[in-house]
Amino acid sequence: MNFEFSDEQKLLKDQASGFLKENCPLVSVRDIVDDDALSYDKTLWAKIGEMGWTSTTIPEEYGGLGCSYLELSVIAEELGRSLAPTPFSSSVYLATEAINVAGSDQQKNTWLPKLATGEIIGCVAVAEAKGQITPASLATESNGSTLSGTKIPVADGDVADFSIVFVRANIGDGASAYIVDLTQSNVERESIRTLDPSRSQAKITFTDANCELLGKEGEGWSLLQKINNTAAVLFAWEQVGGSEHCLEMAKAYALDRIAFGRPIASYQAIKHKLANVYVKNTIAKSNCYYGAWALSTNDKELPVAAASARISAIQAYYFASKENIQVHGGMGFTWEFDCQFFYRRSKQLAVNIGSELVWQDKLISAIELDRAS
Amino acid sequence: MDFNDTPKEAEFRIEVRTWLEANAPTESELRDMEPMASSKLWQKRKYDAGWACLRWPKEYGGRGASAIEQVIYSQEEAKIQTPDNVFMIGQGMCAPTMMAWATEEQKREYVPAIASGEKVWCQLFSEPAAGSDLAALTTKAERDGDDWIINGQKIWTSGAHYSDYGVIVLRTDPTVPKHKGLSYFFFDMKSEGVETRPIKQISGASNFNEVYFTNLRVPDTQRLGKVGQGWEVALTTLMNERASIGSGGGGGVNFNRLFKLAQDVNINDKPAIKNDVVREKLANWYVQESGLKFTGHRTLTALSRGELPGPENSIGKLVGAPKSQDMASFGLDLLEQSGAIWDDEYSDFRGLYQTSYMSSPAIRVAGGTDEIMANIIAERVLGLPQEVRVDKGIPFNEIPTSSSVK
Structure with missing residues (x-):
């Protein structure tokens, strides 16, 4: 039994932690949140590119490090813990994955080396309206060489260089994926205000925008499910990192804050609350280990493992971030305190690639499929 | 990351599996046998072949095996149908306490018989007015020459009705603060002055008992730890309990x-x-x-x-x-x-x-109730302080009780 990261992977995690402590203190997250003109931390993003994190799972032939998802998992945990305000998840977990999985040789040669260095940013555009997105609900259409429609919200769509755009298809699984250069004149985009301003989102309108098919027509929805399974595990690691940070903050405050002549950390009401946070974090983390293992071995259990990691991490982060505010009392509700950033991020991560409700249903469907075979 | 055994572990697993396949009691062997008799038969067979209480030192009936070997053995035994294990409390809690606190002579006399299943042990800690607050127990032991005389009542004692020996925490000095006035003993459950009454549970089953003591005599030589050190000894037992439940x-x-x-x-x-x-x-x-x-x-x-x-x-x-x-x-x-x-x-x-x-x-x-388990996580894992206790430092006999405040 070896259900643990290797020493090298642990070292990478320590390096990532040290790097982010120095280059991404919470005050820099606050800077992004406070300034509407700033979508992300450009200096941090450039350094992350220099560190090679953006190239972690890209094959060496395309300029990447060719490492496994285990390496990417430990990086994700630390990015989540630090609330790094960068387009890392959109560009690395989603856009890079999509091209790596479905791209032609030429597409890989065009995009992967630049994604690897971080000099370009990719994103994924799926949502168009409120509620769960399905192929039937997509209004964006393509004639094969151009596409038209409006996508909102698109995480990091205002800062990305290109997007994987999912459009309606009348064949196959009902959707197709296209690569679209977002810098062309047929693309209009605006930053939108969001629940978590440390992560930018955009409204993008495509009017006969030039596009290039990614994968096959009518196989877009399957591609999206596949990259979402990968992203679910990596998002979950970010969520666990954030949840653990919340627990540390709540604990530190509870030990420091005196009420009725003693630290509030000595009251069972607070102790049990924090014990429950620890329990949920541990459940989520162990499921993340499972997800990372399934992802790194491309095991057939991945759909179950990814959903387990995602559901438990959504639950853990929501709980940890709201109870962190609660432990801080009124101060937790002030703009001055940092609790808000975790509460915001927990929900941003919880809805970005499909909500808890969607993933609970996916999990049971995956188990039904597994048991039927 | 992988789920596989190391080569050494895989080899050990095969050794375990081979032995279990050849030696697990068959249905015909167990037919018409009382549950206790079949448990004892299986335990003795494991003991004789060196497969009982794997982690214990060989001189006390174990195998001197590593923790992971114990886990592998348990995983393999769980895969086959074997008689119920009625020795869990003795092997999981009492024996580790004996090994930590008894004299060398006592260890050699009592512990191997726990491993072999020859003797069944139980643990007598909780009382009607001392559950989560275990150190509030009042069953008393009074010194009489080389013996102690015990009077009072224990409760929730699993398996007391079929046990040969018990470990017990008793109040030996009510005039000092509560954790300091306790002492720990082991004793023969079949002694005069021990009365066991089953408790009928809401499930209809009766897995545990009330145990009453009327002038039970226990020799001082069966005390574990010093007089007044009983709480410390009890913690050894409790740590092992949580691991085994x-x-x-x-x-x-x-x-x-x-x-x-x-x-x-x-x-x-x-x-x-x-x-x-x-x-x-x-x-x-x-x-x-x-x-x-x-x-x-x-x-x-x-x-x-x-x-x-x-x-x-x-x-x-x-x-x-x-x-x-x-x-x-x-x-x-x-x-x-x-x-x-x-x-x-x-x-x-x-x-x-x-x-x-x-x-x-x-x-x-x-x-340990859900609430106590949450306290343990909060205190031992997260390092949060203990709740303020109003009974701290007060002589035990001056602490209010449910009956004294009525």
Whole structure:
């Protein structure tokens, strides 16, 4: 039994932690949140590119490090813990994955080396309206060489260089994926205000925008499910990192804050609350280990493992971030305190690639499929 | 990361499996045998072949094996049908305490008989007015020459009715603060002055007892630790208890069974598994169950590497016990009106959900209530301070009790 990261992977995690402590203190997250003109931390993003994190799972032939998802998992945990305000998840977990999985040789040669260095940013555009997105609900259409429609919200769509755009298809699984250069004149985009301003989102309108098919027509929805399974595990690691940070903050405050002549950390009401946070974090983390293992071995259990990691991490982060505010009392509700950033991020991560409700249903469907075979 | 044994572990697993396949008691062998007799038969056979209490030193009846070898053995034995283990308390709690605190002579005399199953031991700690606040116990031991004379009552004593020996914590000095006035002993359960009365539980079963002491005489030589050191000795026992109770119990309701039930029964003429509320609940239990399973894998990894496991395994009982209860309750809901039936003839699954519904409350209390487990996580894992105690430093006989304040 070896259900643990290797020493090298642990070292990478320590390096990532040290790097982010120095280059991404919470005050820099606050800077992004406070300034509407700033979508992300450009200096941090450039350094992350220099560190090679953006190239972690890209094959060496395309300029990447060719490492496994285990390496990417430990990086994700630390990015989540630090609330790094960068387009890392959109560009690395989603856009890079999509091209790596479905791209032609030429597409890989065009995009992967630049994604690897971080000099370009990719994103994924799926949502168009409120509620769960399905192929039937997509209004964006393509004639094969151009596409038209409006996508909102698109995480990091205002800062990305290109997007994987999912459009309606009348064949196959009902959707197709296209690569679209977002810098062309047929693309209009605006930053939108969001629940978590440390992560930018955009409204993008495509009017006969030039596009290039990614994968096959009518196989877009399957591609999206596949990259979402990968992203679910990596998002979950970010969520666990954030949840653990919340627990540390709540604990530190509870030990420091005196009420009725003693630290509030000595009251069972607070102790049990924090014990429950620890329990949920541990459940989520162990499921993340499972997800990372399934992802790194491309095991057939991945759909179950990814959903387990995602559901438990959504639950853990929501709980940890709201109870962190609660432990801080009124101060937790002030703009001055940092609790808000975790509460915001927990929900941003919880809805970005499909909500808890969607993933609970996916999990049971995956188990039904597994048991039927 | 991988789930496989190391080559050395794989070799050990084969050795275990080979022995178990050749030696596990057959059905015909056990036919017409009382449960206790078959338990003892199996335990003795394991002991004779060196497969009992693997982690203990050889001189006390063990095998001197590593923690991961013990785990591998347990995993393999769990795969086959063997008689119930009635020695868990003796082997899991009493013997480790004896090994830590008894004299060399006593260890050699008593511990191997626990390993072999020849003697069954029980643990007598809780009292009617001392449960979570165990150190508030009042059963007293008074010195009389070379003996101690014991009077009072213990409760929740699992297996007292068939045990040969017991370990017990007693009040030897009520005039000092409560943790300081306790002493720890072991004694012969068949002695004069010991009366065991079974407690009928809400599940209908009687797994544990009240035990009354009337002028029971215990020799001073059977004291473990110094006079007044009983609390410290008791902690040795309790640490081992939590390790052995773990997340188990609840009568066997798990995700797989509930999932199958949801496929078998209908809601609005469609299989319940197609109902969104059912799916949501099942998904949440699945992730809890897999979270616990993989938490266990992380612990095993540490053991496999010869490292001390991290604190993460402390969540097992706190998550597992309420989960079992909630799943049993939901299983009854899925059965709809027939959920009310608890009858060998008419109940589905031989009353699995009914039995579990009625027995799972005990798991949330036994070996530390949910609330105490949460305190343990808060204090020992997170390092939060203890609740202020109003009885701290006060002589035990001056602390208010439920009866003194009435």
